[in-house]
Amino acid sequence: MNAPIGEAEDGPPVVPALSVIVPTLNELTNIEPTVAELDRALRGIAWEVVFVDDDSRDGTPEAVTALALRDPRVRLLRRLGRRGLASACIDGVLATTTPAFVVMDADLQHDPDLIPLLLRALDTVDLAIGSRYVAGGDGTALGARRGVASRIATLLSRLILRQPVSDPMSGFFAMRRAQFDEVAPRLSGIGFKILLDILVSAKTPLKVAELPFRFRPRHAGDSKLSAGIAAEYLLLLVEKLCAGIVPARYLLFSAVGGIGLMVHLAVLAVAVDWRLPFALAQALATWVAMTNNFFLNNFLTYADQRRRGWNVVTGLASFYVICSIGAIANVGIANAIYTHWSVWWQAGLAGALVGSVWNYAVSAIYTWRR
Structure with missing residues (x-):
């Protein structure tokens, strides 16, 4: 007692x-x-x-x-x-x-x-x-x-x-x-x-x-x-x-990435249908998906560290800059695959997956750092 x-x-x-x-x-x-x-x-x-x-x-x-x-x-x-x-x-x-x-x-x-x-x-x-x-x-x-x-x-x-x-x-x-x-x-x-x-x-x-x-x-x-x-x-x-083995924030970030992937493929499909050059279409789809992912992660994944006001603009800018390496690899790999096989959705999927791990790691360290 x-x-x-x-x-x-x-x-x-x-x-x-x-x-x-x-x-x-x-x-x-x-x-x-x-x-x-x-x-x-x-x-x-x-x-x-x-x-x-x-x-x-x-x-x-x-x-x-x-x-x-x-x-x-x-x-x-x-x-x-x-x-x-x-x-x-x-x-x-x-x-x-x-x-x-x-x-x-x-x-x-x-x-x-x-x-x-x-x-x-x-x-x-x-x-x-x-x-x-x-x-x-x-x-x-x-x-x-x-x-x-x-x-x-x-x-x-x-x-x-x-x-x-x-x-x-x-x-x-x-x-x-x-x-x-x-x-x-x-x-x-x-x-x-x-x-x-x-x-x-x-x-x-x-x-x-x-x-x-x-x-x-x-x-x-x-x-x-x-x-x-x-x-x-x-x-x-x-x-x-998950008993803490897999960080919950990573799982939610991955779920947002899955939504971003669907957005990416949807934009890419429209851009290809409009007869845009594939490299330009992939770049456009990457930019739209990246923007979508930033705002969803800011609202959900990092709700406790949410950027507000002017910090949203600076956060989005940092997200673009930090993820640019992944985006360059994304577009380059996707374009190479499309050149060889001419299957747009396979090329788009491969390119999008390349930058996913990089995007999580760098955004956690820089974009939403405390």
């Missing part, structure tokens, strides 16, 4: 016993209400809150900073050039020294009144989860679209889970730091589902308790659910299914 979580006397705590990790991205109007609710719910517990901000542009980091100047329990960890709830949670926990931590959202859909119960559960388990799907829980505030997505994600999680957990998609849980430190080196940090990552990455199944809670309506802000987030979730599933 674990030792109980420490408590503090009334008054400002000197040494916190609990860290509340709150990832943020454009949550300006939620910062002060979140701290106020924590202050109300955690009376008698020595706590701190760490807002891990992914370079919000709405004034969120400035609001946290201003609040931290008035309340020493408030801390800010600001990340530049990085995105993703899972990696934000990992960075937030590693920036603390408390024996226990809680992860929760900044939109007040997670009720801080459950935190003392989660901490109490840690007396006998490794991980205490706020669940929407056990008896007494309620996830209707998710709405129809997010509710369906959550249920589908939960079903898919069974492909990699080694223990029955009703709500592995929950973003509201408590854990002891000692158990987290044991799991941390094996975490993928991909996407938005850090709890699932923790459950699957543990060497042996963790002792888990699930406590029911009512998922509340969003206080302010917008849902971050998107196609990119769904792709990151699938990326996490694939990496865990």
Whole structure:
């Protein structure tokens, strides 16, 4: 049995016993209400809150900073050039020294009144989860679209889970730091589902308790659910299914390359039909496919390092330049094969395959480097 979580006397705590990790991205109007609710719910517990901000542009980091100047329990960890709830949670926990931590959202859909119960559960388990799907829980505030997505994600999680957990998609849980430190080196940090990552990455199944809670309506802000987030979730599933042997990002990059190959052949077919010289047709198809691959990879494969604004232009330029060697080999080999056999699709396929490995290697190092 674990030792109980420490408590503090009334008054400002000197040494916190609990860290509340709150990832943020454009949550300006939620910062002060979140701290106020924590202050109300955690009376008698020595706590701190760490807002891990992914370079919000709405004034969120400035609001946290201003609040931290008035309340020493408030801390800010600001990340530049990085995105993703899972990696934000990992960075937030590693920036603390408390024996226990809680992860929760900044939109007040997670009720801080459950935190003392989660901490109490840690007396006998490794991980205490706020669940929407056990008896007494309620996830209707998710709405129809997010509710369906959550249920589908939960079903898919069974492909990699080694223990029955009703709500592995929950973003509201408590854990002891000692158990987290044991799991941390094996975490993928991909996407938005850090709890699932923790459950699957543990060497042996963790002792888990699930406590029911009512998922509340969003206080302010917008849902971050998107196609990119769904792709990151699938990326996490694939990496865990492969036991980390094959990097999931490489697999997704290859899938994008497969789409690019179809685009390449489609453009080449049209260009050949227009009676363009084959070398010119192959070059045109290569350029279109390369552009397609950059934007798909920027949106899906490297969603956590996505280039935005002017950086999209510079990233695309670097992608063109770096991949030019592969493109030259692509066109040269394809043209040589077409000259000998005059079968356009075979020549196009061979040329496209030549540059694929090169494109992945150099783009990972240069185009999407952190």
